[in-house]
Structure formats: structure tokens, C-alpha cells
Amino acid sequence: MDGTPSDQENWRLTHLGRLLGHALRRFDERVLVLMARNVDVPLALSNLAARAQVGAAHIHITRHLAVGGSRLTDLAHSAGMSKQAMGDLVDQCEAWGLVTRQPDPHDRRARTVLFTASGLLWLQAFRDAVQQAETEFQRAVGSDVATVVALGLEAYAGG
Numbered sequence: 001m002d003g004t005p006s007d008q009e010n011w012r013l014t015h016l017g018r019l020l021g022h023a024l025r026r027f028d029e030r031v032l033v034l035m036a037r038n039v040d041v042p043l044a045l046s047n048l049a050a051r052a053q054v055g056a057a058h059i060h061i062t063r064h065l066a067v068g069g070s071r072l073t074d075l076a077h078s079a080g081m082s083k084q085a086m087g088d089l090v091d092q093c094e095a096w097g098l099v100t101r102q103p104d105p106h107d108r109r110a111r112t113v114l115f116t117a118s119g120l121l122w123l124q125a126f127r128d129a130v131q132q133a134e135t136e137f138q139r140a141v142g143s144d145v146a147t148v149v150a151l152g153l154e155a156y157a158g159g
Contacts, residue, residue, distance in 0.1 A: 027133055028059055034129035041125045060086070061093055061113075062126045069114040071104060098122055 012018070032054060035041060060079040064070070070078070076086035090113055093099045098119040104110035115123060138146040 027137070030133045030136065031059070031126065031129040034132050035122070035125045038125040038128060040121055057089055058093065059126070061089055061099065062123060065099065065113060065115060067115065067120075067123070069102070069112040071110055071112055075113055093119075 035054075060081060061075070064075055064078040072087055072090060073083055075090070076083045079086060081089075090099060090101070094101065097116055099113050100116050101111045101113055104112045134146075141149070
């Protein structure tokens with residue numbers, strides 16, 4: 001046997017879930033590279049991204065934290081993570097100066113996670129990087145295919 005999968009086994013390498021997973025990892029990696037190169041990102045954060053210290057898990061905070069702040073439980077739920085795992089990410093991002101915790105104005109027992117000024121710069125760099133990565137995807141597969149993929153993924157994710 002030469003290690004090449006047979007036609008009967010090839011489906012494990014080419015099914016939609018696997019392809020989506022590979023595409024997501026590639027997209028997120030590209031976004032992080034672009035963020036690391038963004039001159040508006042504070043140097044310490046840029047260095048963390050460039051050294052692969054910031055990963056896809058940290059992007060969950062960037063994707064899901066409301067600009068006006070979120071409670072940890074809401075943030076974890078939105079990201080599909082446990083409260084403990086999200087708490088660990090928030091601790092790390094707080095140490096890096098991306099976020100801060102403040103008392104929740106509506107519930108004194110709760111705390112709200114908020115972007116810092118550096119975190120807002122990071123968020124803008126994330127937005128710019130996502131737009132650039134989407135443009136690169138469109139160039140790679142063509143405008144029509146990119147539109148169909150986006151519509152298909154939107155329909156599938158919403159269902």
C-alpha cells in the first residue's frame with residue numbers, strides 16, 4: 001500500500017465538514033497575519049500575532065464581544081464556549097491590554113467585559129483583515145463562486 005487513500009476512503013478527506021474546517025483555519029490564519037502587519041495595531045499586540053501567540057480562540061473574543069461590552073456568560077454563549085474557557089481567554093486578553101472588566105451597570109454582582117482603546121484598534125484591524133481576506137478569497141475563486149459560497153454558507157448556518 002502506498003498510503004494513497006482508496007476511492008472508498010477518499011470521502012473522509014473531502015467531505016464538506018472537513019473542507020469547511022480547512023477553509024476556516026486558512027481564513028483565520030490569513031486574518032491574523034494581516035492583523036500582525038497592521039501599523040495601527042499596538043506593537044505589543046502585533047508582535048503577539050506575528051509570533052502566533054494569538055490564535056483562533058482569541059478571535060472568538062474579537063468576533064463576539066459587543067462594542068458596548070458583554071457579560072462573560074453572554075460572550076461565552078455567543079462564541080459557543082464554556083464560561084470557564086471564555087474566562088481564561090478574557091484573562092489572557094486582559095493581560096495583553098485588549099479588554100478590561102468593569103462592574104455591570106445593571107447588576108452589581110456581574111461584571112462586563114469591554115474593549116480597551118488598544119482593543120478597539122485591534123477590532124478595527126480585525127475588520128480590515130477580514131475585508132482583505134474576503135477580497136483575496138474572491139480573487140482566488142472568482143466573484144460568482146464567492147457569492148454562491150457566501151450565500152450557501154449563510155443559508156446553511158442560519159438553518
